[in-house]
Amino acid sequence: MGDWSFFGKLLLGMGLFLALMGLVVLLMGKLFSIGRLPGDIYIQKGNFTFYFPLVSSLLLSLILTIVLNLIFRR
Structure with missing residues (x-):
């Protein structure tokens, strides 16, 4: 088969990114009145x-x- 460790790292990275974005959205809702x-x-x-x-x-x-x-930006 292929290199499954790359796929595992990719999934872990995406999961951490989604968790971080969820935290940012929660904090933005508390700190800023975006949405109203x-x-x-x-x-x-x-x-x-x-x-x-x-x-x-x-x-x-x-x-x-x-x-x-x-x-x-490059």
């Missing part, structure tokens, strides 16, 4: 609730684009 910015669409009528974080998504995309460009 002006421009996010929130509709509540009776027992129906619709929430679309439009501005929050755009802001998160912009931040991730800047960070990833700084990391992967």
Whole structure:
């Protein structure tokens, strides 16, 4: 077969990355009010609730684009 140790290291790395990203998301929720910015669409009528974080998504995309460009810049 192939080299299974590489596959194991890859899975372990991805798991650690996902755990770290989960921790970052939890901390961001506590420290910053992202998700309830002006421009996010929130509709509540009776027992129906619709929430679309439009501005929050755009802001998160912009931040991730800047960070990833700084990391992967050559």
